[in-house]
Amino acid sequence: MHPKKSFGVECPVARTLECIGEWWSILILRDAFQGFTRFDDFQKSLGIAPNILSRRLLHLTETGLFERRLYSKRPPRHEYVLTAKGRDLFPMVMAILAWGNKHMAPQGETVLLAERETGRHLTPVMVDAERMVSLTHASVMLVAGPRATAKTHERLARIQSLRASAPQIEG
């Protein structure tokens, strides 16, 4: 049910979504970022059917987001540990969480982000690494990268002309 066809090759967003697989995977990542590694813990947390969880963990291991490790020989039991590649999805999960807290918790937040060392509450914002300036929809554009094909160049040119005349809702 998720899109594979047209832009898997060119678009880094589509490529990432394909690698992640589907919604469940984001919740598995969420739990992994909190320290979950074992099948039973994921299963209990997610309330997911075991066969679906198995399939998801297999996919996430195949795509290199998790490493599967034997932690018990008898009986054989594996745990799923985030790789560096998997850990790099932390900003995405934080962005999703922050948005949920802002827009989907009208009566107040159930969980907040805090600095591990001090307990200080955190508000994640996306900035440019070099100048630490906040990045917004209005200030950022897409440009062709070194591997852009003619099709991507054409698409980006079309986007620039669209942007010039795009309506905005303020608020």
Place this chain on the structure above:
Amino acid sequence: MHPKKSFGVECPVARTLECIGEWWSILILRDAFQGFTRFDDFQKSLGIAPNILSRRLLHLTETGLFERRLYSKRPPRHEYVLTAKGRDLFPMVMAILAWGNKHMAPQGETVLLAERETGRHLTPVMVDAERMVSLTHASVMLVAGPRATAKTHERLARIQSLRASAPQIEG
């Protein structure tokens, strides 16, 4: 096929995913951030079946990420403009794009982020708004918010004990 059951009520990540709906929606958002507003433009860009696109846009309008506007009376034609709520998902889409560029473009990037005003290339990082310190999996924890239920408190306590003994893959 996406999860709804257990944590929709409590978890801001799950709430956000439910609001977004599914994978297609993220690609629709991606295009909207580039200035797309019209059904035909989305359809052409996504290569998606019209009935699926209709359903997605209806969902995204109902959940308040887009506003539907009449831009032509004869024939009646609507466009879909991001609301402030929708625009706030920009960091999530940037995080997905940046990850894709880092991990899914071994031969070089096809698109890059750049400052609209200057064309300077951008590297998005997630920092704490107050101190501008980079936020990582290792430095951030979840804590109970003002609306946390007993169940959430219990879950967070369990997570803290898991974290203490969690294995790490360095790399």
